[in-house]
Amino acid sequence: MGNGGRFGKYGEQKRMDRLRQARNLPLSRTTAGEHPPSDGLHRRKPRRKARIAIRPAELSDEAFIRSLSRKAFQQYGPYEDLLPNWFLSGIGIAFVAVLGKRTAGYAMLERIPNLYTCPRVSELLAIAVEPWARNWGVGERLMEEIIRKANLLLVERLVLHTAVDNLPGQALFRKHGFVANGVEKEFYPEGQDALMMQKEMG
Ligand SMILES: CC(C)(COP(=O)(O)OP(=O)(O)OC[C@H]1O[C@@H](n2cnc3c(N)ncnc32)[C@H](O)[C@@H]1OP(=O)(O)O)[C@@H](O)C(=O)NCCC(=O)NCCS
Known part of the structure; x- marks a missing residue:
């Protein structure tokens, strides 16, 4: 916006x-x-109850994923193309969140090729909420859904990369049991470093 x-x-x-x-x-x-908020880690007052529904992404959500990826990740590289392509190609399993009647966010989990893949490690490829919908628990609901899906797929370890200066993102991940396990220099196409995080499932 x-x-x-x-x-x-x-x-x-x-x-x-x-x-x-x-x-x-x-x-x-x-x-x-x-x-x-005065900075990225402004502490929010408890939110009121918001009507949030989560559903699997459909092909018709591609434009939404593209547009939100542009808003959320374009400073890191061509993610407005990469993320819809990962979704359409089946590399990623995506969910969208609906707040009220509007599509408000999405999250994408890397698909593990088959049941016998070992070890069962899957990457959280992206999670993003529309700027107008932030702070209302949408990110929270999307994370819960990703973890639920990872459990269904018998994932043993969830991993992710997030920009080292993305403190709101890191707070969300820590809240859901992720711990930092290193920094990958110049991970993003635009040259930023990434913090690597992981969560042991089970
Ligand atoms: C990170 C992001 C997904 C959070 O979505 P959201 O819907 O605003 O988050 P929620 O309201 O559900 O908050 C859930 C938790 O996230 C963390 N969080 C979210 N925004 C925060 C902020 N500004 N400061 C500190 N912690 C924050 C908190 O742990 C919060 O729990 P709490 O309310 O109990 O403190 C959203 O800010 C976003 O889309 N950012 C741009 C994309 C991005 O950075 N994605 C992550 C890397 S892939």
Whole structure:
């Protein structure tokens, strides 16, 4: 969501809040009387209950995955192409989250080729939530679904890469049992380093 344009930063926010009210979605944090985040690790007040549904991604979600990947990951490389391609080719198993009536986020898990692959290690390829839907528990629900699916697929270890400066992402992963196990220098196509994290399942 851009901050410029004819609405300006706060005009745009009011416009989004009117849309949210019309669609029964929660108001943004700032107009709900809370302070805007000052940095990536702003501690949030407990969220109110939001209506979040998770479903497997369908082919028609490709455009959504592309558009959100652009917003969330374009500074790291051509992920707006890579992630939809991984989904369409079957490399990744994707879920989407619906908040109210709007598609709000997705997560993608690497598919293990077959039942007899050993050891059963799978990578969380991506998790992203639309900027307008953040802080309402969507990331949380997507992580729960990824872990549920990994258990169903008998995954023994979940691994992931995330940018070393992505503190909100790392907080989400730590909350779900991931621990850091190294840094991979210049992991991303644009040259950023990645923190490697893993979670033992079971
Ligand atoms: C990281 C991301 C997926 C979180 O999604 P979200 O829907 O806003 O997260 P939730 O509201 O469900 O929060 C779940 C947990 O994530 C962590 N978290 C999320 N945002 C945070 C923030 N700004 N600061 C600190 N921790 C945060 C917390 O542990 C939080 O639990 P808590 O509320 O009990 O403290 C979202 O910010 C995003 O899409 N970022 C861009 C893409 C990205 O960085 N993905 C991760 C790397 S692949």
